[in-house]
Amino acid sequence: MLRRQFTRLIGASAAATTLPNLIGSAKAADPLKVGFIYLGPVGDFGWTYQHDIARKAAVEHFGDKIKTTYVENVAEGPDSEKVLNDLANQGNKLIFATSFGYMNYVLNSAKKHPNVFYEHATGYKRAANVSDYNIRFYQARYVQGVIAGKMSKAGLAGYVGSVPVPEVVQGINAFMLGMQSVNPKARMKIVLINSWYDPPKEGDAAKALIDQGCDIITQHTDSPAPLQAAASRGVKAFGQSTDMSKFAADTQLSASTDMWGPYYIKRIGDVMAGTWKSTDTWGGFDSGMLAMSPFTNMPADVAALAAATEADIKSGKNMVFVGPIKDQSGAVKVPAGTTMDDGALSGMQWLVQGVDGKLT
Amino acid sequence: MLKIESRGYESRFWRYASPVLALLLTGATSGLIFMAMGRPAGLTVYTFLIAPLLQQDGFEALAVKAAPLIMMGVGLSLAYRANVWNIGTDGQFTLGAICGGGLALAFPDAPSYVIFPAMVVAGILGGMLNGGLVAWLRIRFNANEILTSLMFAYITQYLLVYLVTGPWRDPQGFGFPQTALFSDDALAPRLIEDTNVHIGILLAPLIAIGLWFMLEKSLLGFQFRVLGQATRAARFAGFRENRLVWIAMLISGGLAGLAGLLEVTGTLGQLTTTLSPGYGFTAIIVAFLGRLNPLGVIPAGLLLALTYLGGDAAQINLGLPNAVTGIFQGILLFYLLGCDILLLNRFRWVPSHAKAAR
Numbered sequence: 250m251l252r253r254q255f256t257r258l259i260g261a262s263a264a265a266t267t268l269p270n271l272i273g274s275a276k277a278a279d280p281l282k283v284g285f286i287y288l289g290p291v292g293d294f295g296w297t298y299q300h301d302i303a304r305k306a307a308v309e310h311f312g313d314k315i316k317t318t319y320v321e322n323v324a325e326g327p328d329s330e331k332v333l334n335d336l337a338n339q340g341n342k343l344i345f346a347t348s349f350g351y352m353n354y355v356l357n358s359a360k361k362h363p364n365v366f367y368e369h370a371t372g373y374k375r376a377a378n379v380s381d382y383n384i385r386f387y388q389a390r391y392v393q394g395v396i397a398g399k400m401s402k403a404g405l406a407g408y409v410g411s412v413p414v415p416e417v418v419q420g421i422n423a424f425m426l427g428m429q430s431v432n433p434k435a436r437m438k439i440v441l442i443n444s445w446y447d448p449p450k451e452g453d454a455a456k457a458l459i460d461q462g463c464d465i466i467t468q469h470t471d472s473p474a475p476l477q478a479a480a481s482r483g484v485k486a487f488g489q490s491t492d493m494s495k496f497a498a499d500t501q502l503s504a505s506t507d508m509w510g511p512y513y514i515k516r517i518g519d520v521m522a523g524t525w526k527s528t529d530t531w532g533g534f535d536s537g538m539l540a541m542s543p544f545t546n547m548p549a550d551v552a553a554l555a556a557a558t559e560a561d562i563k564s565g566k567n568m569v570f571v572g573p574i575k576d577q578s579g580a581v582k583v584p585a586g587t588t589m590d591d592g593a594l595s596g597m598q599w600l601v602q603g604v605d606g607k608l609t
Numbered sequence: 610m611l612k613i614e615s616r617g618y619e620s621r622f623w624r625y626a627s628p629v630l631a632l633l634l635t636g637a638t639s640g641l642i643f644m645a646m647g648r649p650a651g652l653t654v655y656t657f658l659i660a661p662l663l664q665q666d667g668f669e670a671l672a673v674k675a676a677p678l679i680m681m682g683v684g685l686s687l688a689y690r691a692n693v694w695n696i697g698t699d700g701q702f703t704l705g706a707i708c709g710g711g712l713a714l715a716f717p718d719a720p721s722y723v724i725f726p727a728m729v730v731a732g733i734l735g736g737m738l739n740g741g742l743v744a745w746l747r748i749r750f751n752a753n754e755i756l757t758s759l760m761f762a763y764i765t766q767y768l769l770v771y772l773v774t775g776p777w778r779d780p781q782g783f784g785f786p787q788t789a790l791f792s793d794d795a796l797a798p799r800l801i802e803d804t805n806v807h808i809g810i811l812l813a814p815l816i817a818i819g820l821w822f823m824l825e826k827s828l829l830g831f832q833f834r835v836l837g838q839a840t841r842a843a844r845f846a847g848f849r850e851n852r853l854v855w856i857a858m859l860i861s862g863g864l865a866g867l868a869g870l871l872e873v874t875g876t877l878g879q880l881t882t883t884l885s886p887g888y889g890f891t892a893i894i895v896a897f898l899g900r901l902n903p904l905g906v907i908p909a910g911l912l913l914a915l916t917y918l919g920g921d922a923a924q925i926n927l928g929l930p931n932a933v934t935g936i937f938q939g940i941l942l943f944y945l946l947g948c949d950i951l952l953l954n955r956f957r958w959v960p961s962h963a964k965a966a967r
Binding site for chain 1 (some may be wrong): 664
């Protein structure tokens with residue numbers, strides 16, 4: 250009896266793993282299979298967590314019309330190509346690859362599976378069946394900068410950065426511009442730790458910045474360590490990707506929150522309707538892909554100013570990178586009356602005046 | 610009561626039966642975990658060790674993943690047999706990739722019959738340089754190679770990060786930390802068109818066989834084994850310990866460098882901030898799992914590679930969290946190494962009155 254059961258289970262699983270479509274075809278309409286690959290474990294905060302929340306939002310939205318599969322802890326390397334191919338071979342028609350380092354492997358896999366649609370987050374290479382998508386994280390940085398400008402007594406903020414890619418550079422510069430918009434003398438110090446997730450290093454970087462006189466900390470890394478370091482030293486800080494207030498309720502001023510859900514729902518809908526096209530999406534506040542978590546631990550007038558700034562960016566009244574903007578050497582990078590275009594933004598490799606630190 | 614006692618010799622039966630027993634115990638233990646998660650208990654071994662091979666390209670993926678593990682595991686088994694504890698193969702792997710990859714970036718227009726062999730030589734030399742420094746520090750300053758080789762792994766990693774975020778960064782890459790893609794001529798020749806099945810997959814077993822002959826059949830190999838098992842005897846016999854340390858570090862370093870070069874030219878096609886997903890450390894397990902025998906390293910490398918593929922398969926097919934894969938790998942290694950106690954020992958039931966009589 251036991252052995253029979255065992256054989257049956259093996260048989261069933263063999264069928265389930267190798268012939269998924271046969272089993273599925275028993276139903277009237279096959280659900281659309283959608284795959285996701287994640288850089289980290291899902292966990293309960295940070296980059297991957299936000300992508301998984303969005304996946305769940307899509308499941309809630311479409312119900313049994315879709316079937317999602319995710320693979321976590323996929324290293325940014327050749328292994329990811331294998332996982333992408335496996336997902337395609339298993340009948341997934343739309344695959345979201347949620348980290349920059351998957352880029353070339355997405356293109357390789359897409360070439361082998363021309364009937365599968367791929368969505369690559371934060372990259373810059375596309376193909377007929379590969380789209381790019383990203384969030385204008387810098388918009389939230391500007392709002393943070395405005396808050397920091399009002400809240401910092403020393404007029405000096407500290408920025409824990411990861412890798413000097415344009416996305417991070419834009420964040421640093423937008424924060425500085427936001428801060429200077431309310432306090433022209435404001436300055437900031439940066440530390441780049443060359444990693445997206447390294448809690449001990451992130452925490453140490455935050456402590457070093459506080460020791461150098463920074464009384465507001467923000468971060469472009471994934472763990473709550475900088476926020477917690479700020480809490481332990483009694484200065485205020487911002488959360489990253491996720492509302493991290495549960496880690497430091499009395500410290501977090503706000504958090505830039507990644508909202509991938511609206512985009513995932515739209516793209517899944519496009520595939521269902523047969524209208525999916527290769528596109529390049531860079532969504533900000535107005536697209537619903539970016540949000541500020543509640544403004545806390547600040548006076549009401551600062552919160553009101555932050556909300557007004559957010560609204561202005563959302564409506565397009567404030568384009569953030571508007572001239573005149575000078576770089577660290579004092580050279581004018583964006584002349585008065587002009588706005589940086591997306592092309593220049595996506596290659597940004599210089600720091601604005603007032604930032605103390607180097608990119609390499 | 611149950612007593613463990615020494616056999617006094619190595620059991621031939623258990624040499625082959627111990628891995629089988631380990632596999633059965635792994636199936637049983639991980640089955641309990643599967644049951645606790647509400648999944649059929651009988652599925653674990655199937656999910657992790659068989660299902661990945663049934664997938665499309667399953668064998669290709671296995672070969673690609675196993676090749677670097679085998680190359681590095683073989684070099685390590687040689688070094689460990691001589692009591693040279695090189696644990697920094699990750700660094701030697703990386704330096705090999707940097708040296709070979711740098712050549713590809715410097716000469717993007719060179720024809721393949723020039724550039725690829727030159728890159729292979731540069732890769733091996735890079736690994737040897739890293740390994741040689743460790744050997745020199747041990748011989749000259751009596752510095753413990755466990756520490757120095759590990760430290761060099763960090764140093765090379767930082768060198769890599771410096772290069773790909775600084776001087777070698779792709780000018781057309783929007784500032785992302787990676788080099789330009791290598792030219793097609795600088796990529797490792799493929800055994801099968803349009804796949805990642807590169808020449809290293811052929812080389813890995815050949816290297817294993819070659820080093821097995823060296824270790825088991827040559828005078829040099831004999832010296833290695835004596836040095837490892839009886840250092841004093843090796844000294845009395847007049848074997849030059851320093852020379853053996855040099856050779857062990859240069860061979861294990863050179864092979865790791867070759868593995869690194871083949872990995873970047875075979876699968877990555879460029880340098881990025883992370884080249885090795887921990888291959889150097891996995892190779893240590895592979896070497897021990899293969900009983901420090903170059904031929905044993907081949908199945909050991911395949912098995913370890915298989916459990917990694919199985920982890921992805923389990924997530925895709927059964928929706929299991931990634932942590933379960935780590936648990937399965939841990940259980941498997943625990944039993945594989947644990948069952949080896951039966952090689953030299955046996956369990957015997959000793960009636961309790963015997964103890965009382967004593």
